[in-house]
Amino acid sequence: MNLLGEIREAIKGFYSLAVGMGVTGKYFFRPEVTVHYPRKTVDNVSTYSGHVELQPGKKNPDGADCIVCGTCVRNCPSGCLTLEVLELMEENPDLEKKPKKIKKLKALIYDYSYCSLCGQCIENCPVTALGFSQHVYWAEFDRKAIKMDLVARLKDQLNAKKEAM
Amino acid sequence: MTTETLCGDFYTHCFQAEQDKEHEGRLIINMGPQHPSTHGVLRVIVEMEGEYISRAEPVIGYLHRMHEKMGEIKTYHQYMPNMGRVDYLHALAWNWAYIGAVEKLCQIEVPRRAEFIRVITCEMNRICSHLVWWGAYLLDLGAFTPIMYSFDDREQAVDLLQMITGSRLTYCYYRFGGVRTDINDAFIAGTRDFCKLMKSRLPMYKDLVTDNYILRKRCEEIGVLPLEMARRYGATGPVLRGSGQKYDVRRAEPYSVYPELDFEIPAFPEGDAMARYRVRVAEMEQSVRIIEQSLNMLPQGDFMAPKSPKRIKPPKGDVYFAVEGARGKIGVYIISDGSSTPYRLKLRSPSYSNLSLFAELAKGTLLADAVSILGSLDLVIPEIDR
Amino acid sequence: MKTSENLLEGLDICAQTRCRYEQCGCVTAVFLDQVQLRAAASRLFEAGYHIEDVTGVDFAEGIEVIYHFDHFDHPVDYPARVTLRVLTDHESPEVPTISDIFSGAGWHERECFDFFGVTFSDHPQFRPLLLPAEFDQHPLLKPEKNRESLYAFLGACEPVKPVKGERYHFEASVEAPVEAQKTPEALASSDTGQSRSEKA
Structure with missing residues (x-):
């Protein structure tokens, strides 16, 4: 693989990483979904x-x-x-x-x-x-x-x- | 190899004895039975040539419970809870395989509403199973975050299933001639919401994981399974469909109301771990489609056949009934001698056939890739050992 | 696609039962002589079948080994499950392996050895699989008084050809096979009745 190909691959890789980080970043601000037993219990x-x-x-x-x-x-x-x-x-x-x-x-x-x-x-x-x-x-x-x-x-x-x- | 250097148990000895003369001195190691990537208690003996596997042999049976013998002792009704324990991830498919076999043997009619309830719950369970696989497989490959997302979604589905079945994992919900409890409006509304949620989550999964460069490097062109080999081993389910064969028991041997439902069988011809991954993700999408259709088509009526027998005494004869589980074709073969217990009960578990091809598939791959291959086969050890 | 009946034509078949799919889930069930097993398996392999499972049943006449095969591309309304059955005796149960034809059969045969003690000759890796190596019992073998006659189960499907008694490796010591009761013409035309009376 030539150098240009390497760079293109690296950019692709970083882009996919950035997309993934974007998803986790968005979910970082979501309210908590876990229930901390025994202080809280599930309602069903x-x-x-x-x-x-x-x-x-x-x-x-x-x-x-x-x-x-x-x-x-x-x-x-x-x-x-x-x-x-x-x-x-x-x-x-x-x-x-x-x-x-x-x-x-x-x-x-x-x-x-x-x-x-x-x-x-x-x-x-x-x-x-x-x-x-x-x-x-x-x-x-x-x-x-x-x-x-x-x-x-x-x-x-x-x-x-x-x-x- | 001399006897002084022999260590290990029976299987290691057999494995060592089969070593080629020219390969003598190659390292033989055990992977498992407590290795985290083997999802339970699977042990793989591997012969290493540096980082590469030159020979491998899975050793199973650590979780063997002799379900088939139990079947010969218990009555038809009493055997039901066993089915939830064979494959704990897709318990309802096993429920269905057994119940369906007995229904076929006794010619019990199932009301239409019950059939739809079975389809809805079974597909829901399939999504749960694929979500667990999705999280656990990525965990094997070193990605910790995805399992958090998949378990969040799975929790919604499990809560819904708990609402009608009463259990969260080892369901015992189907009955001869119907299901145990009817579904209510809360369940239907919740299921519709869940379908909407899954539709929004699946593109997110794609962004988060499927397009990820590192994942693709670890899955693409790893463990390429030619279709011919898949057939030779009797592989079914996503493993087979990942090799390009559109074979699904729901279409090939239609049972219940599946012929009326519109869904596709995803198949990818590459045959590598990535193809198997894609099949399962696409299957989740199809399952959502099936659930939505079934909810729209859900008729009113009985959820249990009014004439369902309290005591099952089938006529003499044998029956083979197959359903499509999350891992492939689940078959139950019953030979009845006319008494209240089966004369012989055989469980055909899909993972068993799928795992048996691992020895051939892993030859010449890196040890790290073998983990990826094992994960992509979606093994549930209790189902293999039965 | 060939129908499963043409497929096995020319083989020395002991008994063939055409089953109704709606009733028992398979299309053809064939009772074979052990010698013919590998030939039948090769034909099925060439016709594009895959193996589903290999299992055994303990009958009074011996241990019956059952092979289930299915096809990927069969028409929707014609499921293609084919069942092969062979019989082996209790004293030294042995059946030729088909694991070199269908690689997947290898594990199923090992399982069959664990549960029934059936030896599959020429199997490349013949050793216990599910049960521990030092466990020398075979849990699915029934006590002698609980064993039922094979003939009682053969009658469950519609017979195509009558059972010929002398082809079995065992003494057909059953008073009246269910099948023969159903089809008196078949009994008269075949040599089943004769051979049994000779033995008696």
């Missing part, structure tokens, strides 16, 4: 699907509507849900008939570390007792700490709500 958490949780029931405002059918447990791809069932005898048994057993939800153990947030449990629940939470800023140091009982969590939530009222 409401659309995010966090971990699975029991929803306050429509029929049963003090707990969940869960009918202990086990559909969520069967449909979970990673087996992160475990049902603990409390079997009670009917309170006022009809003496002529056999006493009925009533199944009640004792605990729903949920291992968040295995959950892939696919929503199969929520979609398949016949009474829509499950839902996604908006509990997104959740971090723990210990893997065991993110295994929890959803029934206890719901109870805490309802108690907190009552206290606030």
Whole structure:
């Protein structure tokens, strides 16, 4: 390559550089777009699907509507849900008939570390007792700490709500 | 080479054993598996002749999760979330490939509205994927600024996708016979704004990067891939289109409502890293076009087929379904034995074929150019290893 | 472009099933003898096909190795996916390599070895790829009781030629192939039934 060509190449290079610098220069005066967590948080958490949780029931405002059918447990791809069932005898048994057993939800153990947030449990629940939470800023140091009982969590939530009222 | 000097693992030994007699004593080094330019855990063993690569061999499998075995154990519904994890950058294309294969097997009808929603979200995801590639590729080449711009734009798209899918990266949104949630007016308005934004940003990208002299020096005539070689290796996607072949599954094997949409298949005949770069940037433009058209054509109706089965038990038989992902042809091959789990499930990942040609492509190039070539192949390691 | 049927004409084909694209995504699925595999692959290569994948399936009769090929320039309404199938036994599974014809098959064949233990003879770089080198199991092999018969799956597509039992490398020990049930004429005209009764 001759000298003239070299110079032309260099000018081209510098021109492309100047154009690029022009772009960055323009954007330099644009307002900041990043959000500095935790001092500020993003405003679209409401659309995010966090971990699975029991929803306050429509029929049963003090707990969940869960009918202990086990559909969520069967449909979970990673087996992160475990049902603990409390079997009670009917309170006022009809003496002529056999006493009925009533199944009640004792605990729903949920291992968040295995959950892939696919929503199969929520979609398949016949009474829509499950839902996604908006509990997104959740971090723990210990893997065991993110295994929890959803029934206890719901109870805490309802108690907190009552206290606030 | 004597046994005393042998070091390294099984693959290094094999690589050393294949060394030519006359090349004995040439330096053999490992690039990766923690090298930043390998985008994850890819390892490339290279034999160096000074600064030039005389032989290379990619070593993969560090992120192998045996998705195909999982497919044989889980039911058809339970396997869905796996698809978001195969290729995390274009998760919705993998969603679609799997869902589409099962729908074809069971002959499930999908409502028109759902098809359009799938097109919109899948193309949006494609733009996200290309934006990540664009930023990361330039980062490999030593330009730090562009990734800031691309992630700014990607954030807008991811926020929109979060609005309807609930997740930001590993989507599990498509369902047999439709999609999980309907799109709302806020999403449609936001998507229109995003299309406008992308249209103004793409010329800016051109000024900032594509015309940049340094970038062109690092991409042009680097890693020239002849079309014949691309065919021999079964390369697809932008890698193939960068060699001049206008092949796109959306046109070649039309699925969903793509035949009704008007878009072009960008192809550049040069075959170098720059051609692959241009294809992807042009594809973003086409994706914006597709999204705008789909939004205009979006019909009212169901987003989920009313008769979509709760339990999938396909008839006996096999099915191959391919979709166009951001990296090429994604194929899902299912053999069903009539039970609720597949008898065999094969995932054909495009990066796998695209990477396999690297050994031949890198021969005789500079080590620094090999980084450029690796980047231009747009590798997603989880997809390669599956 | 030649149609995929003409393409493989003259080869010794064990069974050919014409598939409906709408149903199974491929146009022709051909069951080949191992000896014919390389010849078929060369013809496909010359006709401008590219390799999509090589994979295996574990059946009761043996391990079936499946090759998918596709074409770049086929007409829009005529997708050109061609499937080749060969069968190899469980004891010493071995299939000739096609990696010198389609370079891309090299990695797929290595993957197939990892998952099924199928050896591809004359492969230039035959070593584990996805699984660790010291891992000597093949995860996609099924336990014997879970293996299904190959014949049950052959019937899924419309058969063009009847399956000729003696060309397989295995003993066709199935009571009634689904295919033969569907086409009694084919059964009568071919020597399938005869050869099976002889073996029995």
